[in-house]
Amino acid sequence: MKKLLPILLAFTLVLTACGNKNNAEKKNEGANAGTQTEAQAELKDGTYTGVSEKDEHGGYMETTITVENGKITDATLRNLNGDGTEKGEDYGKVDGEIKDQAMYDKAQQSLVGAAEYPKQLVEKGSVDALEAVSGATISLEIYKDAANKALEQAK
DSSP: OTTHHHHHHHHHHHHHHHHHHHHHHHHHHHHHHHHHHHHHHHOOSEEEEEEOOOOTTSOEEEEEEEEETTEEEEEEEEEEOTTSOBOOTTTTOBTTBOSOHHHHHHHHHHHHHHTHHHHHHHHHOOGGGOOOOTTOHHHHHHHHHHHHHHHHTTO
16 A cells, blocks of 8 residues: 555646646637737738838848738838848849859848748738748848838737
């Protein structure tokens, strides 16, 4: 009997812990579902544009977000140089030439990766849910800044 008692106590603790875990997950699911609908309900229908702060090189992003029925239905991105021109195939070149192929490739990859952020925003419906894309991790924070500024107008 003395040997059986510790085993029963351990078994009881395991069952109790598993039961609490399931209850906690259910509570979190309910809380998250309410938060998502509340956030969507706060958005007014319309088209809103946000511009990020400039980065250390003077570049910035501009996004235009469309909200319909309280939900983000479209988002665009303009990745801009300090002078307002859009970054393109020349981004990463020096004096119009590729002086460092690795640097040029990184710069171009950041443009490709950043183009995924508006798509993610429409799919996920939340700036906080955006996930970094390889090669465009710094761009994520810049895009979030622009998107948050656009969505502030929708509240």
